[in-house]
Amino acid sequence: MKKAVGIDIGGTYIKAGLVDEKGNIIKKEQFPTLAEKGSRDIVLSQIEKSIEFAYEEDIEGIGIGTPGVVDDEGIVYEAPNLPEWHNLNLKKIFEEKFKKRVIVENDVNTIAWGEYLFGAGKGSKTMICITLGTGLGGGIVKDGKLLRGGKYSAVEIGHIPIDYKGPKCKCGNYGCIERFVGRDYIVERAIKGIQEGVKTKILDLVNGDLNKITPKIISDAYNLGDEFAKNIWIDVGICLGAMFSGLVNLLNPDIIVIGGGIAQAGKILFDTIEKTIKERSMKILTQNLKIVPAGLGVDSGIVSAGALIFQK
Ligand SMILES: [Zn+2]
Structure with missing residues (x-):
């Protein structure tokens, strides 16, 4: 069965999990976002930690839901409650780090897609x-x-x-x-x-x-x-x-x-x-x-x- 890492970035917690193509969670964990520290790099390293937790060599890719407006290249333009979260190319950062396909999407668009694929829709x-x-x-x-x-x-x-x-x-x-x-x-x-x-x-x-x-x-x-x-x-x-x-x-x-x-x-x-x-x-x-x-x-x-x- 195909698997992917799912990362849900929130103002308080980053939630991470390994998900299969039927929508089952194989493992999950949450990490503090540490937004209150006021540093983008600290939040990015928390996201990296959360991906590492869920990562397996044979995954299809890493999906990231983030607050804010996201463009088609994976750049986050503005996210409320996250420090210095402007013009941030999340896709590029984590593709380079993990050498896997990364898809970044606005968090509520992400939920809509999940509800369509696995939920009420x-x-x-x-x-x-x-x-x-x-x-x-x-x-x-x-x-x-x-x-x-x-x-x-x-x-x-x-x-x-x-x-x-x-x-x-x-x-x-x-x-x-x-x-x-x-x-x-x-x-x-x-x-x-x-x-x-x-x-x-x-x-x-x-x-x-x-x-x-x-x-x-x-x-x-x-x-x-x-x-x-x-x-x-x-x-x-x-x-x-x-x-x-x-x-x-x-x-x-x-x-x-x-x-x-x-x-x-x-x-x-x-x-x-x-x-x-x-x-x-x-x-x-x-x-x-x-x-x-x-x-x-x-x-x-x-x-x-x-x-x-x-x-x-
Ligand atoms: Zn308004």
């Missing part, structure tokens, strides 16, 4: 995949190929504007979807409501400490029958549904895969997204559309990075 024709957490990332697979831009990784779904008069986003635009459904913004809605005097179980769950509110707490409150928490999830679902309706009209996907920590909000979120998409997209384009949770578990970053090497 298996067998689909046109798949949109998002991960919903601190930010909103996305990737698209069309006709068995990961969709990329002209030269750059692109598919920055989180920065699709849904309100041209909306609040400023960190990317410089206004009213991006991420500005409404990213982790901190969901929490912000809860805090705002509470400060305006709304009665909610959220306040009891954090013993009155607003700094302790998380999306998980809002979900817990919803599960206790809290109306305010329910409305937060409905609003987040409508924002996402509105954004997806544009993508559905653009691409006519047969499946939308939703992963990331905030997807744990579950049925209320998924139902609202589906209802909104069906109300707002062109009807014929939603006929065969399925909306499902991501299928790869906690190791999806490793499996998906390895999967990059098994692209046709």
Whole structure:
């Protein structure tokens, strides 16, 4: 069976594994990224260490998922949370070191490819995949190929504007979807409501400490029958549904895969997204559309990075 090394670079940990062509992990380990040391070379040596851990002589190659925009030559242009991570040719650095094929891809594009090859999107024709957490990332697979831009990784779904008069986003635009459904913004809605005097179980769950509110707490409150928490999830679902309706009209996907920590909000979120998409997209384009949770578990970053090497 063919094997590949999968490396998932995160702000806190680098996850490494040896993955086979069916998506099984043969071995895995995580290494601290050491981004806080502020040195690119330290992070690079951590990545090298992680590759060495998973490396075997007969691998097909090394797949690397990294934050940031990546071009078709494997250069990472900008990665938030990683020091001096500008114009960095990761592909060249590690091809020279290990003398194996290296594929570098944006981390969420990587997850989308993994979900298509081994996860919830298996067998689909046109798949949109998002991960919903601190930010909103996305990737698209069309006709068995990961969709990329002209030269750059692109598919920055989180920065699709849904309100041209909306609040400023960190990317410089206004009213991006991420500005409404990213982790901190969901929490912000809860805090705002509470400060305006709304009665909610959220306040009891954090013993009155607003700094302790998380999306998980809002979900817990919803599960206790809290109306305010329910409305937060409905609003987040409508924002996402509105954004997806544009993508559905653009691409006519047969499946939308939703992963990331905030997807744990579950049925209320998924139902609202589906209802909104069906109300707002062109009807014929939603006929065969399925909306499902991501299928790869906690190791999806490793499996998906390895999967990059098994692209046709
Ligand atoms: Zn933005």
